[in-house]
Amino acid sequence: MISCNKQDKTLAVEVYETSANGNKLTKLTEFQNSEAKATIQLVPEETLQTITGFGGAFTESSAYLLNKLSKENRKKIIDAYFSKDGAHYSLTRTHMNSCDFSVSNYSYTPVEGDKNLEHFTIEEDKDDLIPFIKEAMAASTDGFKIFGSPWTAAPWMKDNNHWVGGKLLPEYYDTWALFFSKFADAYKAEGIDIWGFTVENEPLGNGNNWESMHYSPDEMTNFVQNHLGPKLEADGKGDLKILGYDQNREHLKEWIDSQYKNEETSKYFDGTAIHWYASTYEVFPEELQYAHNKAPNKLLIQSEACVDAEVPVWEDDAWYWKKEATDWGWDWAPKKDKHLHPKYSPVNRYARDIIGCLNNWVDGWVDWNMVLDTKGGPNWFKNWCIAPVIVDPDKDEVYFTPIYYTMAHFSKYIRPEAKVIKVNNTDDSLMVTAAKNPDQTIAVVVFNQTEETKRIDLVLNEKSVQFSISPKAIQTIVLPTPIQ
Incomplete structure (x- = not known):
């Protein structure tokens, strides 16, 4: 099991999941390990459209x-x-x-x-x-x-x-x-x-x-x-x-x-x-x-x-x-x-x-x-x-x-006036988007269409956090403000 713990280089996040295995916008604190790993890098300084x-x-x-x-x-x-x-x-x-x-x-x-x-x-x-x-x-x-x-x-x-x-x-x-x-x-x-x-x-x-x-x-x-x-x-x-x-x-x-x-x-x-x-x-x-x-x-x-x-x-x-x-x-x-x-x-x-x-x-x-x-x-x-x-x-x-x-x-x-931001994602089987809200929180939405658990390394600047997404699941990861 892996969990989101707070260290100097660890991002503080909240993870909510809806999945085929029964989660319904459920807040997760513990995660399954997996050999299938993806890195998602957030680039909030590169903004796109306004929501x-x-x-x-x-x-x-x-x-x-x-x-x-x-x-x-x-x-x-x-x-x-x-x-x-x-x-x-x-x-x-x-x-x-x-x-x-x-x-x-x-x-x-x-x-x-x-x-x-x-x-x-x-x-x-x-x-x-x-x-x-x-x-x-x-x-x-x-x-x-x-x-x-x-x-x-x-x-x-x-x-x-x-x-x-x-x-x-x-x-x-x-x-x-x-x-x-x-x-x-x-x-x-x-x-x-x-x-x-x-x-x-x-x-x-x-x-x-x-x-x-x-x-x-x-x-x-x-x-x-x-x-x-x-x-x-x-x-x-x-x-x-x-x-x-x-x-x-x-x-x-x-x-x-x-x-x-x-x-x-x-x-x-x-x-x-x-x-x-x-x-x-x-x-x-x-x-x-x-x-x-x-x-x-x-x-x-x-x-x-x-x-x-x-x-x-x-x-x-x-x-x-x-x-x-x-x-x-x-x-x-x-x-x-x-x-x-x-x-x-x-x-x-x-x-x-x-x-x-x-x-x-x-x-x-x-x-x-x-x-x-x-x-x-x-x-x-x-x-x-x-x-x-x-x-x-x-x-x-x-x-x-x-x-x-x-x-x-x-x-x-993802609230009105949020800015969609650039995301780099190493796993083509995952669909990912992210937006920075007016209150400066960042919401990342990840969709796992596959039949396997995916381990995710979420990176922002010099900090990161590891968690996983269930098979056939959608997650929203919320990064609070100020980024910790």
């Missing part, structure tokens, strides 16, 4: 389920996500109008032809979404950012007069820009400050399944440059963030090229949002690097991810560590893309993607639904998925899956 935050999405489905639970379990879940003792989420998303994870189709603009949106109303959100957000705000000591994403405008604004597919009619571009401004005002009146928006969830569409509205890259750039940006600015909301794209990474370059073509097109874009559904394992580092290099001072935020096309597995932690999950692409991806969608382990997918994103300039990472039921809903389209927390409202039972703890390894210990 915006980590978190999940407020959806009507999650809020609806929380309303069906006992007060005790409702509070337990909200505290687990937002309190300092829990995952301490700092960056969140919500849908504007309905989405697939709504109980039904609805719009804040129900009156056809209402160009000035005199009948705009968020009444639909007042029973579930808004109470959920406000209770999360009350549970959070540091607060969190929230951005809104529309899946579609009301059908009457679109060329196909339908919830699914179609494009925004040019005659309603100014009306749709006004919609964003009205949304921010309406939520502010409820005591909720909106941080920003994505322009459109999945502008390439989603196979004509649920709420969607299509843009080409240049159409979205035109809307932001000539309508949305100027409207928010004119209404005194120029500080609200506007994130372009908001879909899978494999098409990122063409959207980046359109948004940041020149100074005029770039003016109102604060950054770009991306999803992970193009592959169950590929991070697309080239695309992420390209996005950063094209616009190094703009945000790059992973805005949605989940274990999709799966019904949740209840109270079976082992399943979440096994390569048994399949995604939409397992059945539906075109032949040329099938290799991007093999079976995968849910924990691996989350840990690999978040670390891969942080090591390729992504500054925020947002999960999808925070709470779903044992069927993977409710969802009006029956588009079943898995969330980190699963509930059985009929029995008033709650299951915190290993995905919840995986998210917490990042959100709890």
